[in-house]
Structures are given as structure tokens and as C-alpha cells.
Amino acid sequence: MSTAELIVPPTRTQDAGPAEIARKCLYYMCQMREVEDRIERKLYRQGKIVGGVYVGRGQEAVSVGTAVLAAPEDVLFPSHRDMAALLIRGVTPGQVFAQYMGRVGGVTRGKDGNMHMGDLKLNIVSIISAMAASVPVAAGAALALRYQAKNHIVFCYFGDGATSRGDWHEGLNFAAVQKLPVVYICNNNQYAYSTPVARQMSCANVADRGPAYGIPVEIVDGNDVLAVHEAGRRAVEHARAGKGPYLLECKTFRMTGHSAHDAADYVPKHLWDEWAKLDPITRLEARMRDQGWATEAELDALHARIRGEVDEAVAWAEKSPYPDPATLLEDVYEAW
Amino acid sequence: MPTTYLEAIREGLWEEMERDANVFLIGEDIATYGGAFKVTAGFVEKFGEMRVVDTPISESAIVGASIGASLMGLRAVAEMQFSDFITCGFDQIVNFAAKCRYRWNAPVPMVVRAPSGGGIHGGPFHSQNPEMWFVRTPGLKVVTPATAYDAKGLIKSAIRDNDPVLFFEHKGLYRRIKEDLPPEPYTVPIGKARIAREGRDLSIITYGAMVWVALEAAGKLAEEAIEVEVVDLRTLLPLDRKTVCESAKKTSKVLLLHEDTRTGGMAGELAATLTETVWDDLDGPIVRVTAPDTPVPFSPPLEEAFLPNAEKVIEKARWLFRY
Numbered sequence: 152m153s154t155a156e157l158i159v160p161p162t163r164t165q166d167a168g169p170a171e172i173a174r175k176c177l178y179y180m181c182q183m184r185e186v187e188d189r190i191e192r193k194l195y196r197q198g199k200i201v202g203g204v205y206v207g208r209g210q211e212a213v214s215v216g217t218a219v220l221a222a223p224e225d226v227l228f229p230s231h232r233d234m235a236a237l238l239i240r241g242v243t244p245g246q247v248f249a250q251y252m253g254r255v256g257g258v259t260r261g262k263d264g265n266m267h268m269g270d271l272k273l274n275i276v277s278i279i280s281a282m283a284a285s286v287p288v289a290a291g292a293a294l295a296l297r298y299q300a301k302n303h304i305v306f307c308y309f310g311d312g313a314t315s316r317g318d319w320h321e322g323l324n325f326a327a328v329q330k331l332p333v334v335y336i337c338n339n340n341q342y343a344y345s346t347p348v349a350r351q352m353s354c355a356n357v358a359d360r361g362p363a364y365g366i367p368v369e370i371v372d373g374n375d376v377l378a379v380h381e382a383g384r385r386a387v388e389h390a391r392a393g394k395g396p397y398l399l400e401c402k403t404f405r406m407t408g409h410s411a412h413d414a415a416d417y418v419p420k421h422l423w424d425e426w427a428k429l430d431p432i433t434r435l436e437a438r439m440r441d442q443g444w445a446t447e448a449e450l451d452a453l454h455a456r457i458r459g460e461v462d463e464a465v466a467w468a469e470k471s472p473y474p475d476p477a478t479l480l481e482d483v484y485e486a487w
Numbered sequence: 488m489p490t491t492y493l494e495a496i497r498e499g500l501w502e503e504m505e506r507d508a509n510v511f512l513i514g515e516d517i518a519t520y521g522g523a524f525k526v527t528a529g530f531v532e533k534f535g536e537m538r539v540v541d542t543p544i545s546e547s548a549i550v551g552a553s554i555g556a557s558l559m560g561l562r563a564v565a566e567m568q569f570s571d572f573i574t575c576g577f578d579q580i581v582n583f584a585a586k587c588r589y590r591w592n593a594p595v596p597m598v599v600r601a602p603s604g605g606g607i608h609g610g611p612f613h614s615q616n617p618e619m620w621f622v623r624t625p626g627l628k629v630v631t632p633a634t635a636y637d638a639k640g641l642i643k644s645a646i647r648d649n650d651p652v653l654f655f656e657h658k659g660l661y662r663r664i665k666e667d668l669p670p671e672p673y674t675v676p677i678g679k680a681r682i683a684r685e686g687r688d689l690s691i692i693t694y695g696a697m698v699w700v701a702l703e704a705a706g707k708l709a710e711e712a713i714e715v716e717v718v719d720l721r722t723l724l725p726l727d728r729k730t731v732c733e734s735a736k737k738t739s740k741v742l743l744l745h746e747d748t749r750t751g752g753m754a755g756e757l758a759a760t761l762t763e764t765v766w767d768d769l770d771g772p773i774v775r776v777t778a779p780d781t782p783v784p785f786s787p788p789l790e791e792a793f794l795p796n797a798e799k800v801i802e803k804a805r806w807l808f809r810y
């Protein structure tokens with residue numbers, strides 16, 4: 152297999168075989184890792200990033216394993232650690248870097264920053280900062296899709312902490328009552344800022360909340376992208392068949408502080424060590440080698456290729472200008 | 488050793504918790520972590536988990552529980568991680584807390600601390616100044632300290648107050664300003680403005696971080712022999728109309744300044760008050776310098792254009808002085 156074959160176009164994997172799924176997933180997981188490493192470990196330290204940085208290191212399998220299942224017309228509501236959902240949809244790494252640097256080339260043209268990216272042309276709805284605020288909005292998007300007699304569905308992402316908000320509960324309940332086509336994807340990364348999940352909720356799993364709303368649930372190893380993909384496929388089929396929402400809880404770990412300025416001293420050291428062994432990219436690569444889906448040389452070539460793409464993207468973003476202050480007053484409303 | 492604005496709030500909280508066993512803190516990541524801005528670092532070690540309560544991400548529960556506990560005789564001090572998230576507890580504040588006393592004569596002696604304000608490249612959801620959503624809610628008190636001295640004195644008064652108080656602490660001031668504080672305990676009364684600088688030619692009426700912008704502008708204008716008086720409101724609700732009007736009477740020219748956006752901002756209320764009360768004493772139109780009516784933009788050049796600064800104030804003040 153050549154490198155070119157490893158780097159697969161952003162099409163759906165709903166009906167693909169395991170080798171093809173693995174290759175697609177690996178590409179996007181590595182791309183997300185590289186883009187976020189560049190932001191958090193290089194550009195941020197160089198003082199080139201504006202504002203805060205929240206990355207999904209160690210959780211890449213969650214957004215990748217699910218977002219590759221989406222049809223272009225399906226609507227995505229990524230949260231702040233779901234970078235791959237944006238990349239898979241066609242947001243370019245250059246746009247992401249420009250966004251983080253406050254340049255006009257960013258998805259929000261400098262009006263907003265970091266992971267607050269949305270583009271209706273790509274059927275991506277931007278988050279706001281308030282956790283879980285997207286959840287009722289996702290129900291509304293699903294309502295519209297059904298109203299318009301479109302057989303498309305909504306992918307709604309959030310963390311464990313977000314499920315404590317009233318908006319989360321209202322959004323889920325409404326979607327369930329209406330049997331709306333929403334797939335909920337929870338990245339349970341064990342922490343919400345400094346708060347461990349046991350201080351966030353008294354049930355063992357986020358998924359335990361699903362039955363209270365009459366929503367079927369599944370708990371999956373969130374660091375095994377093929378397992379996420381398998382479970383995701385069931386969730387998507389359920390929602391697309393008009394059977395209502397489905398809640399997928401992906402158990403994973405936030406392999407970083409809450410944000411770039413957080414040393415996360417509150418996380419016991421043994422957790423870092425245990426979860427480091429479960430790195431989703433390392434695991435997928437091992438599987439691919441074992442299965443003969445990729446050779447070492449091909450994997451090396453993939454990483455080199457991604458690094459090159461990311462270098463180019465950073466250079467592009469750094470050439471993108473800052474917004475003209477004259478645009479400050481634009482776009483509060485539709486122009487008239 | 489000078490005390491920062493942040494340490495001053497911390498000291499005020501600490502002293503009140505030592506003084507009154509009914510005072511407790513509640514919020515996200517405030518115990519073990521010590522809060523997103525570390526205002527409450529070390530509190531759980533000293534006061535224990537009963538008095539420093541970590542919560543899930545549930546602002547409505549934080550405010551609601553604060554109300555409930557305060558109705559039962561405690562004094563809750565709730566922390567919003569950023570003031571922008573106060574919206575998630577909005578109903579509890581404006582409908583539950585604010586109306587208890589008027590409806591059934593029940594006091595709700597609680598404080599909601601909310602780190603607010605821009606200039607930190609926080610973007611639309613980590614930079615807002617949400618005070619006016621509450622200033623138009625009778626039953627609440629709204630406090631906006633500008634100095635370390637006032638931050639400490641006002642948080643203490645807020646905790647002792649028998650009505651719900653929203654305490655907007657400006658993030659940009661946390662570590663930027665410091666001053667020597669008196670070693671002995673003191674409070675600063677809610678509802679009293681302060682003359683931050685005396686002058687005879689023109690009054691700038693402002694609050695929060697903009698007090699420092701006004702003082703910077705006043706310093707530069709003094710070099711042009713324009714003597715500016717700076718009024719620091721300190722409390723927006725109840726408003727110290729007397730101090731505002733006296734300053735306007737004295738200088739006969741008024742510039743209103745706030746970091747919050749323009750329409751429905753504090754300046755509108757102040758202008759109406761001044762027009763009603765001291766119209767005959769004014770020698771020029773009441774002018775304002777505020778942020779424009781947009782969300783707070785993220786990118787530095789946009790945010791710079793958005794925020795009021797000394798240059799913008801000086802330009803307006805010169806115009807008014809010559810009027």
C-alpha cells in the first residue's frame with residue numbers, strides 16, 4: 152500500500168471495511184494530534200496564540216471514530232475537544248491556526264477564538280463557551296431536519312461535566328419526547344477542569360442517565376477508535392431509522408491540563424501513566440501493523456506527510472492578516 | 488507589602504469566614520483547585536469542605552442552593568467561574584433571589600461573585616460586563632469595585648448585607664493593581680460612590696476598571712490645564728445619585744464612561760438622573776464613552792478598538808471642556 156492510499160479522502164465510512172476505516176481514522180487522529188500539539192506546545196509557548204488553548208490529546212478516537220460516519224448533510228455540534236470533527240468536515244488546519252492566532256483567515260475572521268468554530272456551509276454549528284448550551288440547539292436542528300423531510304441526523308458532542316447543566320437535561324428530554332434524530336457523543340475524560348467525575352455526578356456513568364429519558368445508550372472504550380466507530384455505526388443507524396436519539400459514552404482521559412495554563416496537579420500521577428499506555432493512536436497503529444493494514448514505513452510516511460501539511464498550514468496562517476479594526480461593527484446584524 | 492485586588496478579595500472572604508461561621512463558599516473548582524483565578528486557594532484547607540463547596544457545572548444549582556441556604560440563615564458566597572456564565576443561573580437570581588423580600592419579606596443574604604470584563608483576549612464569552620442585566624432588577628444590589636481597598640471593604644459589606652448582592656470583580660485588575668491596605672479590619676459601605684480624583688472643570692463618572700482609564704486620562708488632561716474630577720461609583724445599585732449630582736454641579740460638565748456596551752448601559756441611567764436633577768447647573772451636553780453595541784470581539788486589534796481607553800476619553804473630554 153502506498154502513502155497516497157493511507158491518506159484517504161474525507162468520505163463516509165458507514166459501509167467501509169476495517170482496513171479502510173482504520174486508515175481514515177488514523178489519518179485524522181494524527182492530524183488532530185499534530186495540529187493541537189503545534190498549537191499547545193509550540194505556538195502557545197512562542198506567544199503566537201491569542202487567548203486560551205483547550206486540546207483533546209488522548210481523546211482523538213472519540214471525535215474521529217464518530218465524525219467519519221457523518222454524511223455531508225448531517226449536522227455536527229463539536230465541543231471544545233473535538234478538533235477532528237472540524238477537520239473531517241473540511242475545516243483546514245490553516246483556518247484552525249489562523250483562528251487561534253486571531254487572524255482573518257480563521258473560521259470566525261477574528262471575531263471569536265479557539266474552538267469556537269462553525270460553518271453552516273459545512274453543517275457545523277459553533278459552540279458557545281457555556282457548557283451544554285449546544286444540546287437544546289442540536290434538538291432544534293434535528294427538528295428542522297425532520298420537518299424538512301430530510302433523512303439526515305445530528306451529532307452532538309459534549310464532556311462529562313457538561314451533563315450537569317440543566318440545558319443538557321432539557322435538550323435530551325425534548326429530543327427523546329420528540330424522537331429526534333440526534334446521536335449524543337459524550338467524551339467522558341474523567342475530569343471537568345479540576346473536578347473528577349465522581350464529584351460531578353453520583354451515578355457511575357453518564358450513560359446511566361439515558362434510560363431516565365428513554366434514550367438507548369452504549370458505553371465504549373473511547374481510546375479504541377474502531378470500537379468507537381462500531382458503536383457509532385449502531386447509534387447512527389438507530390437515529391437515521393427514525394427511532395430517536397442515542398447516547399454514546401466514550402470512556403477516555405484528558406491527557407493534558409484543562410487548558411494550556413493548567414498544570415493539572417490535581418490528577419494523580421498513576422492515572423497519567425495508566426492512560427498513556429492506552430494512547431489511541433499508538434493502539435491503532437499496533438493493530439494496523441498486526442493486521443497487515445500498514446507497514447512501519449507507511450506509518451512513518453504518514454506522519455511525515457502530516458507534519459509537512461501542518462508546517463504549510465502554520466505558515467499560511469502566519470501570513471493571514473489581523474482583522475481591520477473597521478470591521479468591528481460589522482455583522483452584528485445582517486448588512487442593510 | 489502592597490495587596491493586589493485579587494488578594495484583597497481573598498482577604499475579605501477569609502476575614503468574614505473567620506468572623507461568622509454562617510458564611511460559606513460555593514462554586515466550581517473552588518475547593519481543591521482554589522478557583523479558576525485562585526481567589527479561594529487555601530480556603531478548603533482552613534475552613535473544610537462544609538464551608539467550601541465544590542459543585543458540578545450547574546450555575547442554576549449554585550445560585551439556587553445559595554438562595555436556599557441563605558433563606559435558612561446561612562450566608563452563601565457563590566462564585567461564577569466567569570461572569571459570562573451567570574446567564575446559566577439567571578432565573579434564580581432575577582426571579583427567585585431578587586423578589587423574595589418584596590413578595591414575602593424573606594431575606595436572601597447571599598453574594599454572587601462574578602469575574603467580569605475584557606482586555607484579556609477572552610473573546611465573546613469570557614469578557615463580558617453583564618452588570619446591566621441585573622441593575623434593572625429591583626431587589627438586587629450590584630457592586631463593582633475598582634481598587635484593592637474597595638474590593639476588600641465591599642466584599643465584606645456584601646457578605647454582611649441582608650439582600651442579594653452581585654459582586655463584579657474585574658479580571659483585568661486582579662493582579663494588575665495593588666496598594667497598601669490598613670492592617671485593621673474595615674468595610675466599605677454599599678451604595679456610596681467615591682471621588683477618585685478632585686477637579687473643577689469636568690466630571691468623569693465611571694466604575695470598575697474604567698476608573699483607572701479615567702485617572703490616566705485625567706493625569707494627561709491636567710498637563711493641558713484641564714482639571715478633571717473622577718467619580719468612582721463603586722455600587723451601581725443602589726446608585727449614589729447624590730455624589731454624582733454634586734460632582735456634576737461642581738464642574739458643570741459630565742463625561743460618562745463605561746466598559747460595558749452603549750445601549751442600555753449605566754450611562755443612560757446616569758444621564759437621565761443628571762438631566763432630571765442638575766440640568767440647570769450643566770454647561771454642556773452630557774457625553775459618553777463606552778464600548779460599541781457589539782459582542783466583545785476576540786482578535787486583539789478588534790478588542791482594542793472595542794474597549795474604551797484613555798485616548799478616547801481624552802478626545803471627548805477636550806471637546807467637552809471647550810464646549
Ligand SMILES: Cc1ncc(C[n+]2csc(CCOP(=O)(O)OP(=O)(O)O)c2C)c(N)n1
Pocket residue numbers: 232280281282309310311312313314316338340342343344405515544546568572575
Ligand atoms: C456553564 C459553564 N460553566 C463553567 C464553564 C467553565 N468551564 C469551561 S470547560 C469546563 C469543564 C468542562 O468539563 P467537561 O464538560 O467534562 O469537558 P472537558 O473539558 O472535560 O472536555 C468548565 C467548568 C463553562 N464553560 N460553562
